[in-house]
Amino acid sequence: MEMALRVAETLKSFRETRLSALRPPSEFFDVHRISRPADVNQAVSRISYNTRYFSGNYLVIFLALSVYALITSPWLLGALAFLIGGFILINRFGADPMQFGDATITQKSLYTGLFVIGIPLLWFASPFMVIFWLIGASAFLILGHACALEPGVESEYAGLGESV
Incomplete structure (x- = not known):
C-alpha cells in the first residue's frame, strides 16, 4: 500500500513537471515551419532551442519508443x-x-x-540491442525534428527578458 502511494505521488509530480511542458500537436507538427537549415550553426541553434521548447513532446516520443521496444522484444x-x-x-x-x-x-x-x-x-x-536501438531511433527522430523545425516568433523574445 505504501509503495502504491509513492508510485502515485511520483506519477503526479511527473505529470505536473514534465507533461505540463507538452506543446499542442498543431504546433509540434507545423509543416509550414519545416525547412532545411542554412548551415551547421543554424542547425545547432535550432536543436538547442527546440529541444528545450519541445522537451515534453520529445519525452513522450522517447517513452512511446520504449514501450514499442519492450512490446516487440x-x-x-x-x-x-x-x-x-x-x-x-x-x-x-x-x-x-x-x-x-x-x-x-x-x-x-x-x-x-x-x-x-x-x-x-x-x-x-539482448537488452543492449534494445537500448542501442532506442537511443538511435530517439536521436534520429528528435534531432531530425529539432533541426528541421524553425523556431517560432516567440524565440525572438526568449532572451529579451534576460538582457534588461
Whole structure:
C-alpha cells in the first residue's frame, strides 16, 4: 500500500513537471515551419532551442519508443517480468526461512536462485540491442525534428527578458 502511494505521488509530480511542458500537436507538427537549415550553426541553434521548447513532446516520443521496444522484444519482456516478479514474490512470501526435509531455504538462497536463472535469461534477451536501438531511433527522430523545425516568433523574445 505504501509503495502504491509513492508510485502515485511520483506519477503526479511527473505529470505536473514534465507533461505540463507538452506543446499542442498543431504546433509540434507545423509543416509550414519545416525547412532545411542554412548551415551547421543554424542547425545547432535550432536543436538547442527546440529541444528545450519541445522537451515534453520529445519525452513522450522517447517513452512511446520504449514501450514499442519492450512490446516487440518478448524475450526481454519475459526476462524483466521474471526478475521483477521474482523479486516481488521473494520480498512478499520469502522473508522467513522455510524448511523442506533437511534443507532450509532462506531469502538469500531464493535471491541467488532468482539471479542464477534470471541473469542468463536477461542476457539471452539482448537488452543492449534494445537500448542501442532506442537511443538511435530517439536521436534520429528528435534531432531530425529539432533541426528541421524553425523556431517560432516567440524565440525572438526568449532572451529579451534576460538582457534588461
